[in-house]
Structures are given as structure tokens and as C-alpha cells.
Amino acid sequence: xxxxxxxxxGSTDAALESVLTEEIRSLMAPPPESxxxxxxxxxxxxxxxxxxxxxxxxxNSPGVAVPGGPAGTPLRRLGGDGGGGFALAVGSDLAARYxxxxxxxxxxxxxxxQKVKSEPLTESDSNPNSSPQPLVSDPTVENKGQRPxxxxxxxxxxxxxxxxxxxxxxxxxxxxxxxxxxxxxxxATDSHSLAERARREKINARMKLxxxxxxxxxxxxxxxxxxxxxxxxxxxxxxxxxxxxxxLAAANPRVDFNMDNNFAENMSLVDSNFPSMVMPxxxxxxxxxxxxxxxxxxxxxxxxxxxxxxxxxDNHNFITPENSLLSYDxxxxxxxxxxxxxxxxxxxxxEQINRKLEVLVVVLSxxxxxxxxxxxxxx
Amino acid sequence: xxxxxxSPTNPxxxxxxxxxxxxxxxxxxxxxxxxxxxSSSHGEFLKRCRRVKVAAYVSMxxxxxxxxxxxRATLWRAxxxxxxxxxxxxxxxxxxSRERSLGKRKRKKKKKKKRDNEExxxxxxxxLQKLVPGGEAMDFCCLLDETxxxxxxxITQVKVMRSIADFYSL
Numbered sequence: 001x002x003x004x005x006x007x008x009x010g011s012t013d014a015a016l017e018s019v020l021t022e023e024i025r026s027l028m029a030p031p032p033e034s035x036x037x038x039x040x041x042x043x044x045x046x047x048x049x050x051x052x053x054x055x056x057x058x059x060n061s062p063g064v065a066v067p068g069g070p071a072g073t074p075l076r077r078l079g080g081d082g083g084g085g086f087a088l089a090v091g092s093d094l095a096a097r098y099x100x101x102x103x104x105x106x107x108x109x110x111x112x113x114q115k116v117k118s119e120p121l122t123e124s125d126s127n128p129n130s131s132p133q134p135l136v137s138d139p140t141v142e143n144k145g146q147r148p149x150x151x152x153x154x155x156x157x158x159x160x161x162x163x164x165x166x167x168x169x170x171x172x173x174x175x176x177x178x179x180x181x182x183x184x185x186x187x188a189t190d191s192h193s194l195a196e197r198a199r200r201e202k203i204n205a206r207m208k209l210x211x212x213x214x215x216x217x218x219x220x221x222x223x224x225x226x227x228x229x230x231x232x233x234x235x236x237x238x239x240x241x242x243x244x245x246x247x248l249a250a251a252n253p254r255v256d257f258n259m260d261n262n263f264a265e266n267m268s269l270v271d272s273n274f275p276s277m278v279m280p281x282x283x284x285x286x287x288x289x290x291x292x293x294x295x296x297x298x299x300x301x302x303x304x305x306x307x308x309x310x311x312x313x314d315n316h317n318f319i320t321p322e323n324s325l326l327s328y329d330x331x332x333x334x335x336x337x338x339x340x341x342x343x344x345x346x347x348x349x350x351e352q353i354n355r356k357l358e359v360l361v362v363v364l365s366x367x368x369x370x371x372x373x374x375x376x377x378x379x
Numbered sequence: 380x381x382x383x384x385x386s387p388t389n390p391x392x393x394x395x396x397x398x399x400x401x402x403x404x405x406x407x408x409x410x411x412x413x414x415x416x417x418s419s420s421h422g423e424f425l426k427r428c429r430r431v432k433v434a435a436y437v438s439m440x441x442x443x444x445x446x447x448x449x450x451r452a453t454l455w456r457a458x459x460x461x462x463x464x465x466x467x468x469x470x471x472x473x474x475x476s477r478e479r480s481l482g483k484r485k486r487k488k489k490k491k492k493k494r495d496n497e498e499x500x501x502x503x504x505x506x507l508q509k510l511v512p513g514g515e516a517m518d519f520c521c522l523l524d525e526t527x528x529x530x531x532x533x534i535t536q537v538k539v540m541r542s543i544a545d546f547y548s549l
Contacts, residue, residue: 199520206523213530227503230526234510237533244540245432248405249424251547 393442394535400438401539408434433457436512439536449525452513 187193211217211226214233220226389395408430412423437457440450504522508514511529514522 202520203523206520206527210523210527210530213527224503227507230530231503231506231510234507234526234530234533237530237537238510240537241435241533241540242428242432244537244544245435246428247544248540248547249427249431251544 393532394539396442397439397532397535398539398543400441401435402543404434404438405431405543435536435540439532443528443532447525447528448517448521449512449514449529456512 207223207226210230211220214230217226217229220229408427412427412430436453440453440457443450445451445454501519504519507522507526508517511522511526514525517525
């Protein structure tokens with residue numbers, strides 16, 4: 001029984017962590033930010049938390065020993081019913097914390113059996129915000145059974161065991177769909193104040209995240225001024241968007257202005273189809289040597305699959321002179337990093353590129369013939 | 380020079396999705412309004428600016444998808460236009476009725492509970508609600524959440540737009 005339950009505990013720990021991982025990721029802003037705020041939320045050093053989390057044996061904390069015994073068994077029963085591994089002491093604490101997972105236990109066990117046990121510390125940090133606490137809610141878990149909806153601990157026993165425990169401050173399993181709040185010693189335990197406290201802590205956690213997101217906000221204390229900063233930041237970002245849209249609206253006709261409309265279309269297509277990113281790397285060589293064919297062969301291999309460029313034989317002769325109209329100097333190359341970020345996007349859209357290049361062939365055939373004549377003369 | 384074969388770190392990322400959609404919309408705008416700078420009047424230029432701005436927001440909302448309330452709100456607003464905003468508090472439209480009814484329910488819930496704890500931040504929250512699209516139908520907690528995601532997306536949007544603008548202004 002023991003080894004099997006141990007392994008089950010291990011797998012369900014991983015299951016728990018994986019499920020929580022998904023929940024956290026779906027509910028929150030990027031994980032790194034949530035990580036820092038969670039570790040800030042935790043009152044416990046990480047190592048201890050993870051120790052508690054991963055120890056499948058009886059609970060380590062002294063205050064837990066007493067309620068751990070009798071409370072462990074009903075959860076073992078529950079665990080046995082559902083087939084999960086929540087029966088063990090620490091696992092039972094987790095089960096008390098996340099009883100919604102009882103309903104999904106079976107699924108999580110099945111899915112997690114293949115998952116790696118060594119979850120990143122970030123996820124395990126969110127789990128043990130409950131682990132230092134004693135198994136206070138075991139009776140409550142027993143009472144509530146398998147309700148998977150959002151709930152809070154009633155905490156009639158919370159006060160009693162809170163005295164036994166280290167009197168950690170109330171914690172908020174914030175990024176889960178339900179909230180467990182521990183009453184501090186001597187605080188009211190009626191549902192209204194609990195709900196308010198939960199809300200306040202939720203809001204505080206989110207404010208912390210926002211403070212990290214907005215530069216220069218972490219030093220400000222006080223909700224009102226932080227909100228002011230956030231409002232200013234959003235307004236400045238929106239103003240920047242307006243300015244940039246004006247720049248783009250102004251720059252577009254200039255693109256037409258530099259070249260003919262055909263070339264503008266070409267450049268627009270090229271811009272969205274990234275050969276322009278490939279071209280700057282080819283140009284210096286092309287312009288130096290004046291023999292374009294070998295370089296364009298190279299270009300074909302580098303940029304797009306053969307069938308696409310098979311149609312493009314006409315075009316590379318004139319594309320380079322046209323693009324030389326734009327000053328692709330070295331300062332411009334820094335922007336190509338950004339265009340290269342959209343590389344992957346455009347790699348997806350081969351069909352679009354094919355269609356557009358067909359149009360390109362049709363539109364620019366005249367120019368290509370003209371430049372071919374010029375190139376032949378040079379050769 | 381950078382290796383042209385270098386692939387992006389995340390081809391499905393928000394930034395790449397936004398770039399794709401935004402470039403497509405820019406192309407469309409340029410196709411529909413092929414005016415050169417000499418012939419365009421000031422009014423047309425302003426109209427074009429507005430179109431580009433709306434395209435930027437809508438393409439960002441599309442890149443985000445409908446997971447977020449603010450993206451849903453922008454898409455709905457773009458689809459229905461300004462005059463529909465008057466109907467926002469009256470009738471229910473199909474796409475947004477769920478949001479608004481949720482918002483109303485949350486507002487009622489707020490009134491039942493003690494409000495004095497949150498009053499101190501509500502003054503600023505109203506301003507923030509106006510800034511963030513779809514912010515009116517949200518309680519403070521969700522508003523903060525949406526604001527965080529909105530700021531993140533705005534930063535991405537500004538970066539991409541700036542790079543595109545620099546690219547074009549060469």
C-alpha cells in the first residue's frame with residue numbers, strides 16, 4: 001500500500017502542479033511576473049515549501065502532527081474513493097486547499113502519469129502557499145465533499161488551528177478559480193469580511209503585477225498614485241500609437257513617391273513577404289559583382305522553395321535595382337531584426353506569397369524585360 | 380549582418396501575429412487609398428491616419444483573440460461603430476450581452492457588500508475604465524487584470540509599429 005500510495009502521491013503532486021500550471025497561465029499575465037509576486041505572497045522560504053510539498057510522508061511541521069493523524073484518515077478514504085493520491089498528509093493539505101480538483105482527480109491522474117515530476121519551482125510555489133498551514137480544513141473538506149465550485153473555508157476550525165500553527169498570514173490562492181482565505185488570529189470570520197479580505201488581497205496582488213509592468217511604479221507606495229501612474233502610462237502608450245499611425249499614414253504615400261505604383265506594390269508585397277530581408281544580405285555582393293545569376297540562385301535556396309522562385313526568374317534582375325533606390329544602409333539593418341521577428345509569420349503564409357508573387361510576375365514583366373536587356377548588355 | 384536563416388523564437392507569439400495582421404491591413408489601406416503625397420489634402424490625410432490607427436487596434440485585438448474582455452470590446456466596437464455605443468446600456472447585442480449582463484450582476488453584487496473598502500480607488504478606476512476598452516462593464520479586480528494585459532499588448536504594438544514606420548521612412 002505504502003509504495004503505491006507514495007507513487008500515486010508523486011504523480012498527483014505532479015498532476016496538481018500541472019493543472020495549476022495551466023490554470024495559472026490561463027488566468028494570469030506572463031508567468032515570470034506572477035512568479036515574483038507569488039514568491040512575494042508566500043510567507044515561506046521556497047525550500048521549505050517545496051520540502052513540504054514533495055514530502056509524501058507524514059507532515060514535517062510540528063504543529064501539523066496532531067491534526068494530521070485523525071484528519072489524514074478521512075482523506076485517505078476520500079483518496080481511496082477517487083483513486084487519487086491525495087490521501088497522504090501533505091497531499092491532503094493540498095486537497096483541502098484545492099478540493100475542486102477532487103472532481104477532476106481521475107482525469108488529472110491519467111494525464112499526469114506521463115508528466116515529469118520535476119515541475120518548475122514557479123508552479124510549486126503556488127501550491128505550498130497552503131502547505132505550511134495545518135490540516136485545518138480537513139474536516140471542512142469532509143463536510144463539503146466534492147463540490148468543485150468556487151468556495152471559501154468556513155474557518156470555524158481555522159482559528160483553533162491557526163493558534164496551533166505558525167500563525168502565518170492569510171494567503172490567497174489567487175490564481176485559481178476559488179479562493180481560500182485564512183483568518184488571522186482574532187479577526188472576524190463571518191463570510192462578508194472574509195470575502196472582502198479575499199477581494200482586497202486579489203486586488204493587491206494585481207496591483208503588484210501592474211507595478212512591475214509599468215516602469216517607475218515600484219517605488220511608489222499607495223494605491224492612488226500607482227493608479228495615476230498606470231493611467232498616465234496607458235495614455236502615453238495610446239498617444240504613441242496615434243503618432244506612429246500618423247507616421248505610417250504619412251510614410252505610405254512616400255513609398256509610392258519614390259517609386260512607381262508598380263514598385264510600391266512590389267515593395268509592399270516584398271515587405272510583407274520578407275524577401276526584402278533576404279535581399280539586403282545579397283545586395284552588396286550583387287552590386288559589386290554585377291553577375292546576378294549565381295547570387296540569385298543562392299537566394300532562391302535561402303529564401304523560398306523552388307517552385308515559387310521558378311516563376312520568379314524574370315524578377316530578380318530588376319528587383320535589386322529597384323531596391324537600391326531605397327537606402328538600405330547599415331542603420332536600417334537594425335530594423336530588420338524586427339522584420340525577422342515576423343519571419344516566422346511569413347513562413348506560415350507560403351500560399352499568400354505564392355499568390356502575391358503571381359501578381360508580381362504579371363505586373364512587373366515589362367520592367368524585368370527592360371532590365372534584362374540592360375543586364376545582357378553588361379554581360 | 381544577421382543570418383537570414385535565423386528563425387524567430389516564437390512564430391506563434393503575440394508580436395508575430397500582430398505584425399502579420401497589421402501588415403495585411405496596411406496593405407489593404409494602401410490599396411484602397413493610393414494617393415500620393417502631393418495630391419492628398421489635409422482632411423484625407425487625417426482620415427488615413429484614423430484608418431491606420433483603427434487598423435492597428437483592431438489587428439492587435441485580432442491577434443489577442445477573444446480571450447480578453449478588452450479585445451472583445453474593441454472588435455465589437457469596430458464592427459458596430461460609434462452610434463451603437465448609445466445602445467450599449469439599453470439593449471443587449473448578441474456579442475456583448477454576456478459581458479454586460481455579467482458587469483451588471485457584478486455591480487449589483489458590489490452594492491450589497493460594503494463598498495467603503497473600495498471607494499478610495501474608484502475615482503481613478505473610472506478614468507481607467509474609460510481608457511481601457513470595455514472597461515465600463517468590469518469590476519475593479521477584473522479591470523486591473525485587463526489593464527495589465529492591455530498594457531503588455533500596447534507595448535508590443537508600439538514596438539512593432541515603430542519598427543515598421545522606421546522601415547518605411549528610410
